[in-house]
Amino acid sequence: MKPIRILVADDHAVIRDGFHTILSTDKDIEVTAVAKDGTEALVQLKQHKPDVALLDWDMPGINGMEVMQKAIEEELRSSFIILSSYHDDQLAIEAFKKGANGFLLKNKEAENIILTVKGCAKGKLVFPAESAAGLRRSLIIKHNNIFSSLSEAEDEVLACVAEGMKNKEIAESLYLSEGTVRNYISSLYKKLKVKTRSEAISLYKSRHY
Template structure:
């Protein structure tokens, strides 16, 4: 995807009316192109392989193949697409498995249109996007054992965290900061402890909540 190329989308939802509404919304807005639609997770994985979209808008609860299983399959297969969950539900049983499976973001279907557009742009850039309700739920649910130590992050830890928020891999972070991958992992371990979290998604969510990441 180049700067002037439209962001390509695959819309996944079992309700035709929802798919039509989303397609119409994005096709009427500049900077987006809807490649296709899918009615369930299995169809989404198949179409994503052939179409290679930038972003997949993924519902979670669908007969014939749910969203979490599809996200897991896309992640396992090394799909380039970023998955932005767009669902009616924000319960722990939906939110956490989707994030853990590899979703880049999680929005509720009642999100304002401009928020949805901004979320898709952010997801395309590899940034984590979480609705406020989901972010607070995720942060409380995935905290590591014990209370966070509330120690300030070092300048280097902030650099690593900012790159993590962009979806950068450990190898790419090491190359960009001219350090070894082992050092990157050490920085991650330290910042996880300081933030009181256990993984990358939770670190990013907590950092946004605390204003560490803008």
């Protein structure tokens, strides 16, 4: 299996080197490029076409969010993770709305960083648990009237699926049993004519962004 090819873009050398070191410890990951600012990140994205790009949102000049938007406009097919030094619900929601697959705090443990990268490489949405409620509200609001065949409950479950939540997490969040969640997922798959979580998420994002 080919390794997941990574770009790390951050204006602080310590952060770049730290992420490079952490990610390089995993045999399934290869850091193919690094960048010290947004302009260089765009060049590296075009040249290396990484599977996943980790972009510091607060880089000088072109920030990470702007790099991501320009890359999406130019149809550079990477998954994007926005990096931040601190937790901010609004920033995480903005990152999602603009096309990010993940939002990652720089002080997270190595295992969490690696799992986030691998999840995003598979097309999952990976955001901090602290942002879950705000993201879900945002998703549900934007989701209204897009899939008219879905019930309100199915809307909520699909929004949670799009967040990358597991069935148990969805059940706890919406105060449902896991069996009920499975039934809703099965029903919405049939209505949307998809077979997997990844297909449902892709369809969801294609209708919104």
